[in-house]
Amino acid sequence: MRVDVVSIFPDYLSVLDLSLVGKARQRGLLDLRVHDLRDWTADRHRTVDDTPFGGGAGMVMRPDVWGLAIDEVLEPGGQLVVPTPSGEVFTQRHAEELASAGQLVFACGRYEGIDARVAEHYRAAGVTVRELSIGDYVLNGGEVASLVMIEAVARLVPGMVGNPESLVEESHGAAGLLEYPVYTKPPSWAGLDIPDVLLSGHHARIARWRRDRALERTARRRPDMIAALDPADLDKHDVAL
Numbered sequence: 255m256r257v258d259v260v261s262i263f264p265d266y267l268s269v270l271d272l273s274l275v276g277k278a279r280q281r282g283l284l285d286l287r288v289h290d291l292r293d294w295t296a297d298r299h300r301t302v303d304d305t306p307f308g309g310g311a312g313m314v315m316r317p318d319v320w321g322l323a324i325d326e327v328l329e330p331g332g333q334l335v336v337p338t339p340s341g342e343v344f345t346q347r348h349a350e351e352l353a354s355a356g357q358l359v360f361a362c363g364r365y366e367g368i369d370a371r372v373a374e375h376y377r378a379a380g381v382t383v384r385e386l387s388i389g390d391y392v393l394n395g396g397e398v399a400s401l402v403m404i405e406a407v408a409r410l411v412p413g414m415v416g417n418p419e420s421l422v423e424e425s426h427g428a429a430g431l432l433e434y435p436v437y438t439k440p441p442s443w444a445g446l447d448i449p450d451v452l453l454s455g456h457h458a459r460i461a462r463w464r465r466d467r468a469l470e471r472t473a474r475r476r477p478d479m480i481a482a483l484d485p486a487d488l489d490k491h492d493v494a495l
């Protein structure tokens with residue numbers, strides 16, 4: 255998979271040289287390229303933004319500069335990802351969909367955003383354009399959101415992680431529930447012991463305990479996920495004793 259990131263702060267993406275994504279690049283599993291949007295400007299000041307039509311505070315990123323950059327970087331069949339607070343909220347489902355693309359181009363907007371005609375232009379040209387938010391909070395730009403999405407997508411690329419079983423995300427995937435609490439040695443710490451059932455060696459009871467804790471935690475923290483559970487799946491969480 256090829257991933258391109260276009261930003262006015264390309265150094266922000268240098269963290270991608272580390273860890274999982276860095277290893278994937280070295281192993282040729284991921285072709286990651288970072289570009290400075292200003293390389294597609296023609297003026298002395300390398301201008302990428304201007305005042306908004308209709309007035310208002312802040313600046314808007316120019317469509318002509320973005321168009322030159324995306325025209326050069328986007329391959330046929332590649333998808334355009336525009337991190338934006340006004341986008342669909344990014345979920346594991348989006349990560350799975352994006353992981354099957356041949357190329358992803360992340361357009362990192364700053365200021366008040368990118369001129370709306372950019373997304374409109376590429377959609378009209380038949381390009382899949384995904385305007386995605388990573389959550390309801392304000393960031394200064396799309397770089398951090400791109401890092402989040404690139405990590406979520408890259409780890410799904412075949413060969414990226416050693417044990418494919420670990421890809422079935424406990425918190426957002428296998429059972430549609432949040433992860434149950436986990437414990438490791440020492441068995442007693444700060445006057446706190448681990449639940450006895452986890453020492454029982456009774457696997458069915460352990461599985462039941464874990465399912466119950468996951469259901470409790472999900473009901474308390476993410477009632478929306480409980481509401482989204484397919485009743486037919488509910489028996490998936492049931493464990494015969």
Ligand SMILES: Nc1ccccc1-c1cnco1
Binds near residue numbers: 395
């Ligand atoms: N706040 C932002 C500003 C610029 C580009 C993306 C975002 C964003 C993405 N997900 C949440 O916020």
